[in-house]
Amino acid sequence: MDNLEFETLTAEEFDGYLKNHQEKDYLLIDVRQESEYELGHIPGAKLMPLAEVETRLFSLPAERDLIFYCHNGGRSQWAASLAGEGEVCEKSVYHLMGGLLARNGRILPGYPKVQIFDRARELEQLLATALDLEKGAWLFYRYAMDRFVEDPLHQAFEQISIAEKGHAKLIYRFFQKLESNPPPFDKLYDSLKGEVLEGGQSFKDACQNLEEVATNSCSEILDLALTIEYAAYDLYRVMAEQTDISEAGETFLAIAQAEKGHMRALARSIEKCQS
Incomplete structure (x- = not known):
């Protein structure tokens, strides 16, 4: 990875990643607020508001890639840098450049009905x-x-x-x-x-x-x-x-x-x- 210990994915690269990887290979993390997540999120994303990321870093799986995203890329870039510098992951750490604004994929309203x-x-x-x-x-x-x-x-x-x-x-x-x-x-x-x-x-x-x-x-x-x-x-x-x-x-x-x-x-x- 680069000096910031994380990599950047464009929207196109992100979609390609999802297509070519198994679910067990990665964890997708939404670092926006709960209200934003409820309005629409990428299917399968785990909600972890940015304010909680630093205290919850070591709850993240070390054996999978971590992909952070937010609304426009700012918050996820910071979250990815925290994860990268904290060395919580044995695999790769990514952030989605441009966030949801850059992506044309489907988003889901509401919370998964767990x-x-x-x-x-x-x-x-x-x-x-x-x-x-x-x-x-x-x-x-x-x-x-x-x-x-x-x-x-x-x-x-x-x-x-x-x-x-x-x-x-x-x-x-x-x-x-x-x-x-x-x-x-x-x-x-x-x-x-x-x-x-x-x-x-x-x-x-x-x-x-x-x-x-x-x-x-x-x-x-x-x-x-x-x-x-x-x-x-x-x-x-x-x-x-x-x-x-x-x-x-x-x-x-x-x-x-x-x-x-x-x-x-x-x-x-x-x-x-x-x-």
Whole structure:
């Protein structure tokens, strides 16, 4: 790294970094105020207001790259210099030049709905909750498949519904290791209600939102699905940082990585839309 012990990423370099790295490789840190974060943040970002950075530096993971960002780059540059000079990271420290103002990527309003997991104190409970969220997402995309029978909409929703069930199987593999006599996957999956999607939205509200845009263009309908996937990615990424259970963190990171694949698939489907 340079003399300041951190590196600068342009918006283009930042997007390239996210595309080419696994979730386990880095931590994205938003150093703005809570009110700013709530108005919109990059999905997956951990909130750490600048005033708290210096006292919380050694709570940051040493084995991952650290990427700081803010509104226009000023605060994140200072935060990155603190992290670099403090040598809290064995990897690289970056800051996003120009902050959110320089970036055209999607931002999310509000906070990740981590309260979904509030009652889940043990690993088994965390994984059971995650399983139910994946069931909710699967139900939503099956609903969308039935609602739109023409491609590229039908094909896109079908592919993601298959992937959502695959996520549930991934979680189940961790889950069954913790249970002395776990039920078979299909029996457990069929018993799940799936009333809430993985991004924290209720199944009912998600379907209602879909109906509200049903007569809109193909790209607008897929954009709604993309918003849901971004929220799911955001939730799992933040949960991976908040849980004290390492196995759960690893599982959430793996799912967050898969959600990025969903977003890429939806983006490709949008390109196929004719209107």
